[in-house]
Amino acid sequence: MDMFENLSLAIGSLKANKMRTLLTLLGIVIGIASVIGIMTVGSSMTDSILGAIQGMGAGNITASVQQRSGEEDDGDFAADAVLPGGRSESISVQATPTISDRVTDQMISDFRENFPDQIENISLSESVGSGQVKDGRKYANVSVTGTNSGYGAVNDIKIVNGRYIKDADISASRNVAVVSDKFAKSIFGSQEPVGEQIKIYQGEQIYVYAVIGVYESETSNIVMGAPVAEKDIRTNLYIPVSAAKSWNGSESGYMSFTIRTRVGVDTDAFLAQAQSYFDRYYARNQNFEVSVSSMESLMNAIGSILDALSLGLAMIAAISLIVGGVGIMNILLVSITERTKEIGIRKALGAKNAAIRVQFITESIIICLIGGVIGIVGGIGLGLIGSQILGFQAHPSVFTILLALGVSMLIGIFFGYYPANKAARMDPIEALRYE
Amino acid sequence: MNSENMILMQDIVKRFFIGCPNELQVLDHIGLDVRAGEFVSIVGESGSGKSTLMNIIGALDRPTEGEYILDGVDMGTLDDNKLSDIRNAKVGFVFQTFNLVPRTTALKNVELPMLYAGVSRTKRTARAKELLRLVGMEERMTHMPNELSGGQKQRVAIARAMANDPAIILADEPTGALDSVTGRLVMDIFHSLHKESGKTIVLITHSQELAEETERIISLKDGRITGVRKGSN
Ligand SMILES: Nc1ncnc2c1ncn2[C@@H]1O[C@H](COP(=O)(O)OP(=O)(O)O)[C@@H](O)[C@H]1O
Ligand SMILES: [Mg+2]
Numbered sequence: 001m002d003m004f005e006n007l008s009l010a011i012g013s014l015k016a017n018k019m020r021t022l023l024t025l026l027g028i029v030i031g032i033a034s035v036i037g038i039m040t041v042g043s044s045m046t047d048s049i050l051g052a053i054q055g056m057g058a059g060n061i062t063a064s065v066q067q068r069s070g071e072e073d074d075g076d077f078a079a080d081a082v083l084p085g086g087r088s089e090s091i092s093v094q095a096t097p098t099i100s101d102r103v104t105d106q107m108i109s110d111f112r113e114n115f116p117d118q119i120e121n122i123s124l125s126e127s128v129g130s131g132q133v134k135d136g137r138k139y140a141n142v143s144v145t146g147t148n149s150g151y152g153a154v155n156d157i158k159i160v161n162g163r164y165i166k167d168a169d170i171s172a173s174r175n176v177a178v179v180s181d182k183f184a185k186s187i188f189g190s191q192e193p194v195g196e197q198i199k200i201y202q203g204e205q206i207y208v209y210a211v212i213g214v215y216e217s218e219t220s221n222i223v224m225g226a227p228v229a230e231k232d233i234r235t236n237l238y239i240p241v242s243a244a245k246s247w248n249g250s251e252s253g254y255m256s257f258t259i260r261t262r263v264g265v266d267t268d269a270f271l272a273q274a275q276s277y278f279d280r281y282y283a284r285n286q287n288f289e290v291s292v293s294s295m296e297s298l299m300n301a302i303g304s305i306l307d308a309l310s311l312g313l314a315m316i317a318a319i320s321l322i323v324g325g326v327g328i329m330n331i332l333l334v335s336i337t338e339r340t341k342e343i344g345i346r347k348a349l350g351a352k353n354a355a356i357r358v359q360f361i362t363e364s365i366i367i368c369l370i371g372g373v374i375g376i377v378g379g380i381g382l383g384l385i386g387s388q389i390l391g392f393q394a395h396p397s398v399f400t401i402l403l404a405l406g407v408s409m410l411i412g413i414f415f416g417y418y419p420a421n422k423a424a425r426m427d428p429i430e431a432l433r434y435e
Numbered sequence: 436m437n438s439e440n441m442i443l444m445q446d447i448v449k450r451f452f453i454g455c456p457n458e459l460q461v462l463d464h465i466g467l468d469v470r471a472g473e474f475v476s477i478v479g480e481s482g483s484g485k486s487t488l489m490n491i492i493g494a495l496d497r498p499t500e501g502e503y504i505l506d507g508v509d510m511g512t513l514d515d516n517k518l519s520d521i522r523n524a525k526v527g528f529v530f531q532t533f534n535l536v537p538r539t540t541a542l543k544n545v546e547l548p549m550l551y552a553g554v555s556r557t558k559r560t561a562r563a564k565e566l567l568r569l570v571g572m573e574e575r576m577t578h579m580p581n582e583l584s585g586g587q588k589q590r591v592a593i594a595r596a597m598a599n600d601p602a603i604i605l606a607d608e609p610t611g612a613l614d615s616v617t618g619r620l621v622m623d624i625f626h627s628l629h630k631e632s633g634k635t636i637v638l639i640t641h642s643q644e645l646a647e648e649t650e651r652i653i654s655l656k657d658g659r660i661t662g663v664r665k666g667s668n
Contacts, residue, residue, distance in 0.1 A: 002556070004556075005550055012538060013538070016538055341534075342536050342537065344534075345534045345535075345536055346536065346547070346551075347495075347522075348493075348528050348534070349522070349523065349528075349548045349551060349595070350519050350520065350522045350523020350524070350548055350551045350599075351523075351551045352515075352516050352520075352551070353515065353519075355551060429495055429496050432534070
């Protein structure tokens with residue numbers, strides 16, 4: 001028999017018992033809403049966290065000098081832990097890298113020349129520490145980092161005024177600095193900062209630098225730690241890496257550097273090539289090696305953990321859906337008992353068992369779909385509110401919505417089948433005699 | 436199909452099993468034949484088995500024993516789905532208590548047998564309207580059963596019984612719940628269906644007076660046929 005007739009029949013009988021229908025809907029609405037809400041907050045959280053990691057340079061490859069972890073050494077290390085201040089081997093295990101262990105400028109430029117098709121840029125940096133720039137009563141907190149020209153490109157530093165540090169600044173060890181827009185505002189106000197001299201106070205020392213550029217400081221949407229007054233916020237101040245080395249008298253060479261690959265380069269293949277390239281340099285170094293890694297794999301791992309977490313929470317919420325489904329089954333059983341006579345009449349008029357079954361399953365599906373739609377709307381609302389509170393950008397997913405609709409329908413079929421089948425199998429005579 | 440016999444029953448026995456030893460024999464070796472186009476009545480006191488017999492004739496129930504052929508079809512061989520088809524296509528029921536589907540308009544009630552027969556929407560609506568007009572209910576098509584009087588409900592029920600143009604109409608005390616005036620009206624509809632449409636009609640009634648109007652009167656007592664005679668007019 002035709003579907004339209006079944007639909008209008010189902011809607012008619014749901015309308016006849018409005019209060020009952022509403023209460024039955026509630027179970028499904030709550031179940032679907034909580035699943036959708038959790039999934040929405042979950043995927044928003046995943047997107048935000050992965051986005052933040054991506055912003056930190058997930059596409060980049062990091063090479064760093066690391067202690068070798070041989071099996072022998074591990075054993076010594078364990079023994080060392082048991083016997084503090086123990087044997088001489090422990091010194092080699094916990095060796096601090098010396099100048100000969102560091103990656104040299106020469107190695108880096110050779111490396112770069114070796115892979116011209118893969119490497120777009122290499123970022124070098126030397127952290128100097130925090131300091132303060134003062135000018136009369138005005139001040140700005142900074143964290144000073146020595147960088148090369150590639151640093152700006154690899155870390156997507158956006159210059160809004162002037163320029164970034166060039167190779168020439170490094171070779172000449174010029175006293176030039178790139179400051180944040182926040183910094184420029186607090187020290188220079190509306191005055192043009194490029195070309196001005198600034199005094200950087202660090203401990204006992206005072207350094208005089210010329211501002212050559214201003215970058216746009218990004219406002220992170222993930223706030224961590226205690227809130228700081230706007231004017232006390234510490235921003236980065238970039239100086240040539242050669243100048244930084246002379247500031248803190250550190251050795252030449254680097255403990256780590258970052259590589260940005262060209263678009264379309266197979267990261268995994270390049271990782272392996274870069275690793276074997278540096279393995280040759282460090283083949284005779286017993287304590288140290290250069291380890292090349294990308295953040296992509298870390299990101300994938302974090303992403304799947306977060307996904308599993310929100311899926312797990314959604315599963316728990318799904319239990320309320322089962323409760324809702326049982327509610328529907330209960331109401332349908334009451335309803336078919338009340339309508340026994342009607343079922344008898346329909347059978348007397350020639351309705352087959354299948355027709356009766358379809359009629360009641362349709363009713364069950366309709367309840368679940370209405371509940372599902374209301375639940376989806378409510379769940380997206382909950383998800384938006386939840387994401388807002390947690391400070392994430394909310395992304396309700398179409399997939400989740402379609403899934404929820406499918407699940408509602410399945411619940412309707414699953415929990416509607418038993419009552420519908422019971423109705424379908426009624427004996428026509430007994431149903432007709434039912435008072 | 437226009438076979439000589441619409442109903443052909445031989446040694447029909449119906450027993451109900453109410454608890455293990457309590458076997459209740461309601462119909463006792465009934466033999467009955469009704470010609471196509473005949474208008475017969477079944478009379479008997481309450482509890483004599485009239486409704487049970489009608490349910491078997493109408494393929495709502497199966498006999499415990501015996502052979503039953505309806506319009507050339509041996510009912511003993513059919514499964515539940517086939518019996519549904521027979522009820523839908525060949526039988527039109529009219530009950531004492533009307534048995535309209537509640538919360539469903541007169542029109543939709545008349546459409547029901549056609550719906551189950553798979554008739555298209557436009558066709559079944561058109562035919563339902565036509566049938567309601569024939570029983571004088573065209574003004575009440577959109578009314579719900581609870582908005583209709585007993586006589587009006589029974590007229591809708593007759594229209595519904597006619598929906599699929601059945602071979603036989605089975606009416607179980609159709610005037611039992613009506614006053615004599617509306618009862619008369621309902622009887623007149625049956626007469627016109629018999630005369631004008633040539634329907635086979637089996638009428639179960641308490642009223643001797645109404646039974647006399649039919650072609651043949653079959654008396655039932657304790658599940659046995661005790662007499663068959665012609666109607667007096
Ligand atoms: N489903 C049933 N189960 C048990 N007994 C029944 C059933 N249907 C009818 N009976 C019994 O069969 C007898 C005949 O009933 P019925 O055919 O309804 O009589 P009538 O219609 O002539 O008044 C009654 O005694 C009734 O109690
Ligand atoms: Mg009876």
